[in-house]
Amino acid sequence: MRIAAVGDLHCRADTRKNIGIALAGVDSEAQCLLLAGDLTDHGTPEEASWLAEELSHFKVTKVAVLGNHDYESGQEMVVKQKLEEAGIRVLDGEPLALGEEVGIAGIKGFAGGFEHAQLQRFGEVPLKAFVDACIAEELKLENALFQLRTRVRIGLLHYSPCRPTLEGEPLEIFPFLGATRLSGPIDQLRPAAVFHGHAHRGTLRGATRGGVPVYNVALPVLRRLEKPIGYLALDL
Numbered sequence: 001m002r003i004a005a006v007g008d009l010h011c012r013a014d015t016r017k018n019i020g021i022a023l024a025g026v027d028s029e030a031q032c033l034l035l036a037g038d039l040t041d042h043g044t045p046e047e048a049s050w051l052a053e054e055l056s057h058f059k060v061t062k063v064a065v066l067g068n069h070d071y072e073s074g075q076e077m078v079v080k081q082k083l084e085e086a087g088i089r090v091l092d093g094e095p096l097a098l099g100e101e102v103g104i105a106g107i108k109g110f111a112g113g114f115e116h117a118q119l120q121r122f123g124e125v126p127l128k129a130f131v132d133a134c135i136a137e138e139l140k141l142e143n144a145l146f147q148l149r150t151r152v153r154i155g156l157l158h159y160s161p162c163r164p165t166l167e168g169e170p171l172e173i174f175p176f177l178g179a180t181r182l183s184g185p186i187d188q189l190r191p192a193a194v195f196h197g198h199a200h201r202g203t204l205r206g207a208t209r210g211g212v213p214v215y216n217v218a219l220p221v222l223r224r225l226e227k228p229i230g231y232l233a234l235d236l
């Protein structure tokens with residue numbers, strides 16, 4: 001199956017028209033379009049309606065996760081509902097099988113840092129809550145990947161599960177762009193590929209420490225390539 005993926009569309013009044021341009025050709029190129037969060041810019045119902053309208057021009061199967069921007073207005077459930085009413089599956093830890101071939105495990109993910117510098121669950125209550133939020137996402141991903149019985153499994157996240165796809169971002173903000181913790185279930189259950197967004201200044205290709213391919217498909221990353229593209233398409 002040929003899969004297309006893009007994140008960080010950040011739909012708002014002045015960017016909504018760019019969405020159709022970015023996705024031009026996706027219907028004929030791919031059987032499934034993955035949307036890696038930050039679908040809207042401020043998570044308002046209005047932005048979600050605009051996005052649903054723009055995406056309705058494309059007939060390809062659409063599967064999404066939310067990003068941090070989609071939570072900004074505290075109306076993430078309305079955003080999700082509006083997108084699902086428009087036929088876009090929005091995953092938050094549910095395993096989704098597209099027939100017997102391809103399955104998708106989707107979570108938002110969370111922050112926490114990488115490798116030896118990952119934030120540990122120690123000290124004040126708010127800090128423990130921060131780490132717990134990431135652990136909860138990790139468990140959702142593990143559960144979804146474990147339940148999928150398809151030949152090909154794909155991970156779809158907003159935050160990054162590894163460091164290499166963040167190269168290009170200021171080092172100071174790496175801990176807010178993802179967490180090594182999220183790669184635990186990936187390296188254990190080994191999906192064919194993982195897609196994420198969130199790191200607008202990052203790098204397209206990377207891998208977890210266990211060697212699972214990871215792609216940062218944030219739209220600004222795809223637009224900075226030597227040959228700019230509006231979505232990444234891969235055969236999986």
Ligand SMILES: [Fe+2]
Binds near residue numbers: 067198200
């Ligand atoms: Fe973003």
Ligand SMILES: [Fe+2]
Binds near residue numbers: 067069158
């Ligand atoms: Fe983000």
